[in-house]
Amino acid sequence: xxxxxxxxxxxxxxxxxxxxxxxxxxxxxxxxxxxxxxxxxxxxxxxxxxxxxxxxxxxxxxxxxxxxxxxxxxxxxxxxxxxxxxxxxxxxxxxxxxxxxxxxxxxxxxxxxxxxxxxxxxxxxxxxxxxxxxxxxxxxxxxxxxxxxxxxxxxx
Numbered sequence: 039x040x041x042x043x044x045x046x047x048x049x050x051x052x053x054x055x056x057x058x059x060x061x062x063x064x065x066x067x068x069x070x071x072x073x074x075x076x077x078x079x080x081x082x083x084x085x086x087x088x089x090x091x092x093x094x095x096x097x098x099x100x101x102x103x104x105x106x107x108x109x110x111x112x113x114x115x116x117x118x119x120x121x122x123x124x125x126x127x128x129x130x131x132x133x134x135x136x137x138x139x140x141x142x143x144x145x146x147x148x149x150x151x152x153x154x155x156x157x158x159x160x161x162x163x164x165x166x167x168x169x170x171x172x173x174x175x176x177x178x179x180x181x182x183x184x185x186x187x188x189x190x191x192x193x194x
Contacts, residue, residue, distance in 0.1 A: 081093060082094070091171070100156075103152075103156055104156060106152075107152050107156060109147065109155055110149040110152070111149055111153075114145065114146055114149060117142060117145070118142060121142060
């Protein structure tokens with residue numbers, strides 16, 4: 039139908055035109071807008087009330103984590119709703135249902151891990167495997183093969 043090189047050329051053309059359009063608009067905006075620096079412009083707007091003390095308050099980063107987890111689970115609800123409405127129908131085939139559950143599970147598992155971490159549960163320890171460590175020697179000896187040190191000690 040279409041040559042893949044032609045399609046890639048069209049995509050590159052659209053990306054280039056979009057980049058030029060973006061750069062041109064940013065440049066025109068920088069040249070046209072008025073630049074009148076003022077100390078009041080740097081103040082935080084507090085719903086029309088004059089600020090008392092410093093406006094810059096350092097928030098605890100845990101609030102951001104909770105907000106991100108809320109957004110993740112909010113999106114999960116939006117993704118689960120179509121799946122839940124279709125899943126119970128008798129005309130639904132089993133294969134798309136399994137794929138849907140697997141796809142939702144891959145996004146729900148990290149979100150659930152984040153909730154558990156935020157609630158204070160201990161971080162799960164993921165076993166590491168360093169191929170130069172003692173584990174490699176144990177694996178090779180358990181298969182009947184000898185490590186270079188064992189072979190070296192036999193010849194000595």
